[in-house]
Amino acid sequence: MxxxxxxxxxxxxxxxxxxxxxxxxxxxxxMQFLHRLDAILYDARLRATMPQTLDPRVVIVDIDEKSLAEVGRWPWSRNRLAELVDELFERQQVTLLGFDVVFAEPDDSSGLKRLRQMAEDELRDAAGFQERFAKLQSSLDYDALFARSLANRPIVLGYYFTADREGRKSGVLPAPVMTREALQGRPIAFTRFNGYGSNIDALAKAAPVAGHFNPLTDRDGVVRSIPLVAEHEGAYYEALSLAMFRMLVGRPAVEPGFPRERLVGRDYTGLESVVLRRGQRKLEVPVDDRVATLVPFRGPGGPAGGSFRYVSASDVLLKHLAPGELKDKIVLVGTTAPGLLDLRVTPVGETYPGVETHANVITGLMDHRLLVKPDxxxxxxxxxxxxxxxxxxxxxxxxxxxxxxxxxxxxxxxxxxxxxxxxxxxxxxxxxxxxxxxxxxxxxxxxxxxxxxxxxxxxxxxDLFGTYVPPELVDEMVKDPRSYSMKATSKELTVMFCDMRGFTRMSEKMEPTQLQELLNQVFSRLTDIIRANRGTIDKYMGDCVMAFWGAPVDTPNHADLAVKSALEMTQAVVQINEAHRTSGIPEIGVGIGINTGTMCVGDMGSDVRRSYTVIGDAVNLASRLEGLSKVYGTAIVVSETARRQAGGFAWQELDRVRVKGKEQAVGIFTPLGPAATLPRELAEELETWEIFLQAYRAQDWNRCDLQVRELQRFAAKKYLYDLYRERVASMRQLPFDPSWDGATTFETK
Incomplete structure (x- = not known):
């Protein structure tokens, strides 16, 4: 607060x-700029943590520019693709094959369709032609050849979904991996599509397992994730990478992994994971709120990227690889040829092969190393x-x-x-x-x-307080300027008046400019001491300086600091006088009065001139005490209230006085220095002095005479003892006064 x-x-x-x-x-x-910034930060983290090492388990058979030059433009005839599949399984002995391409139309490149038309029309009566056609028909049916090479092998075909106004559909979709009933009526926010382009019926029947190869493109055009399971007309289909991984581990069932209902309600629109279950064993694949997984890119893409081995498809077809060179490998057939439009913008490259995104997900699934934005x-x-x-x-x-x-x-x-x-x-x-x-x-x-x-x-x-207050206090005040103002308020403070003695004598002997220089020098020295002890300079009045402690910055030990300043000021005057004696300048003295009490502090004055000052009876008393320093022959006179609050000092009581304008007598004291360093002889002197004051206030003049002589043995030239010796001699002539309270009354200021 x-x-x-x-x-x-x-x-x-x-x-x-x-x-x-x-x-x-x-x-x-x-805010879109924050979404964009999050994407940039994600990309930076991804690049910083990529392993950038080769994964030898996955190989990409690349339909690259070299393959197009050596085999021919794409699409290749299906009989060549059958040869490719046979080479991979029979001679190279691969473990699993996936296609990042789709075979959406029949292959008529053999001329079989035209020959069939001719056999049914103009040449139906040509026996030789019919006989020859019957022998050639099976070898010219490239789709059938390709289907036979696909059948009964661990092969996953690829297809794609579309989301456009027409919702066109072609080819045959594989069986869905999950139905709407499995979601238990929960509104899961799957990536939804209304159309697709899939493989022709003959191929789909030969290789019934297939996965879509759709990426998810973010607002900035960058591919960072793929929908692991996507929705089409109330059924749910797996991605190519998930389909290949499932085939690799024995085709476990796919189930939705719901978050715990105590953490989210049934109306939560995301899945926590996609669960792969086979008997009692299960694997939870974490997904985000779109049932997508982030692609765990291993490094820069392409043949030179170093994450996966790329083999040119023509080298496979032309048997340039040694037998068994790809043994036990997981193979993906895809393309890096720019003309075939399967290059993506990704966080790790602007022309990243789409087929390699699936390779990354497959290795991530195998290593249980998938990134996920959790629910x-x-x-x-x-x-x-x-x-x-x-x-x-x-x-x-x-x-x-x-x-x-x-x-x-x-x-x-x-x-x-x-x-x-x-x-x-x-x-x-x-x-x-x-x-x-x-x-x-x-x-x-x-x-x-x-x-x-x-x-x-x-x-x-x-600006307001800089000329009054020490810089360190101003530094404290500017930390919270609203807590300080010039508005007048009443609070307990300690005030000091310091008057320079001998100033009149010096003014008679010195030039005005010399006097001004000397006065400025002395005041600067005394002011530095006051400011060093957190005091606030009120004003300079001729040869007198006025200061107070406890405002504008609250200072709980204001009386302590004031007394400490007074002692240091008297020591400074001693040092100044030593220099004066050397220079032949008259010595000076100071008289200091200190009082603690409630006073009014604030900005006061007229419209013409104002100052930050203190006023009140407590201030007036301090001024009177400064004048009494001459009477008692001591440099510092402190009131009893100030003495009580200034702990740690040794004190000598001077008197109880009743000053002009005050009916109540107050005790006055002078500090002798820190109590911890008080000499033993001085402590004995103070004990004797206390005995003297008791006798004095009891009007026991004979005892007073004895104690004065004892005190003068301690300090023969001390003015205070001479003062009281004279007082005792004078009061001895008076009769005993039972109403006397031991106080001295002063009628002048």
């Missing part, structure tokens, strides 16, 4: 970016924003600019480190942009507010 009272505006300014960041996080006020990402983002935002709101307003910079960097470093740790160690992709933007904006607004608003208040405080 104190922080809000002192820095409410600055706290509010700091919290403003937090409010907008929270609105963005919960989707009430989405609790929004909750995490809100918590991080609240912690970081409130921390900045509490710290920045009270810190100096350098410390605020360090605190802000610390918060940002903590955000980066924790986010990177969760990413690199646990594979969690969690939002970061909103927190960084919030922290940066909060810092900028806070510093701007401090510079343009609070610095003006601080300059005003410095």
């Amino acid at each position: 104190g922080l809000l009272a002192r820095h409410g505006s600055r706290v509010a300014i700091t919290l403003l970016p937090l409010v907008f960041a929270l609105l963005h996080a919960v989707g009430a006020l989405p 609790y990402a929004v909750g995490y983002e809100v918590v991080v924003l609240l912690v970081a935002g409130l921390l900045l709101a509490l710290l920045l307003p009270v810190f100096s600019a350098p410390t605020a910079v360090l605190a802000s960097f610390g918060v940002v470093a903590g955000l980066l480190a924790s986010n990177y740790y969760l990413f690199a160690v646990h594979g969690l992709v969690l939002p970061l942009a909103s927190a960084l933007a919030m922290a940066g904006t909060a810092f900028a607004l806070n510093m701007s507010y401090g510079y343009f608003v609070e610095s003006r208040s601080k300059r005003q405080i410095a």
Whole structure:
């Protein structure tokens, strides 16, 4: 509450970016630049953590420019593709084959269709032709040849979904891996498509397992993820990479992995995972709110990327590979040829082969190393924003600019480190942009507010109090300028009057300019002592300086500091006099009066001239005490109230006095120095002095004479003892007065 009272505006300014960041996080006020920044940060983390090593388990058979030049333009005839499949399984002995291409139309390149028409029409009566056609028909049916090579082999075909107005459909879809009933009526936000382009019926029957190869393209045109399971007309179909992995591990069933209902309700629109179950064994594949998985890129793509081995398809067809060179490998057939339009923009390359995205997902599934943006990402983002935002709101307003910079960097470093740790160690992709933007904006607004608003208040405080208050106190005040003002208020303070002795004598012997220089020198020395002890200079009055402690900055030990200043000032005068004796300048002395009490402090005066000062009876008493220093022959006279609050000093009581304008007598004292260093002889002297004062106030003059002689043995030339010796001699002539309270009355100021 104190922080809000002192820095409410600055706290509010700091919290403003937090409010907008929270609105963005919960989707009430989405900001595209933050989504874009999150994508950039994700890409940077991904590139920083890629293994960039070769995975020898997966090989890409590449329909590249070389293959197109040696075999012919795409699409190749299906009999060549049959040869490719046979080579891979029979001679190379691969484990699994997947196609990142689709065979959506029949292959008529053999001329079989035209020959069939001729056999049915103009040449139906040509016996020789019919006989020859019957022998050639099976060898010219390239689709059938290709289907036979696909049949009964671990092969996964590829196809694609579309989402357009017409919703065109071609080819045959594979069996879905999940039905709507499995979702238990939950509104899961699958990626939905209304059309598809799949393989022709003959091939789909020969190789019934197929997976879609659709990527998900983000708003910035970059492919970062694939829908692991997608929806079409109420049925759910797996991606090519998932289909190949399932075939590799024995075709486990695919089930939805629901988040726990105690954490989210049944109306939650995402899945926590896709569960692969085979008997009692299961594997949970984490997915995001679109039932998609982020592609765990291993490194830069393409043949030179170093993540996977690329083999030119023509080298396979032409048997340039040694037998068994690809034994036990998982093979993907795809293309890097630019003309075949299967190059993607990804976080790790702008011309990344689409087939390699599936290779990355397959290896990620095998290694259980998939990145995921979890379903609790929004909750995490809100918590991080609240912690970081409130921390900045509490710290920045009270810190100096350098410390605020360090605190802000610390918060940002903590955000980066924790986010990177969760990413690199646990594979969690969690939002970061909103927190960084919030922290940066909060810092900028806070510093701007401090510079343009609070610095003006601080300059005003410095201008108002700089000539009265020590710089270190001004530094404290400018930290919270609203807590200080010139408005008059009553509070307990300690006030000091210090008068220079011998000034009149010097003025008679010195030139005005010399006198001015000397006076400035002495006052500067005394002022430095006052300011070093947190005192506030009230005013200079001729050869007198007035100061007080406890305002404008609260100082609990104001009486202590005032007495300490007085002792240091008397020591400074001794040093000044030593220099004066050397220079032949008359010596000076000081008389100091100190009192503690309630007084009015503030900006006072007329419309023409005003000053920050103190007034009141307590101030007047201090002035009277300064005058009494001459009477008692001591440099410092302190009231009893000030003495009680100034602990740690050794004191000698001077008298009880009743000054002009005051009916009540007050005790007056002089400090002798720190009590801890008081010499034993001086302690004995003070004990004797206390006995003398008791006898004096009891009007026991004979005893007083004895104690005075004892005191003069301690300090023969001490003016105070001579004063009281004369008082005793004078009062001995008077009769005993039972009403006398032992106080001395002064009728003059």
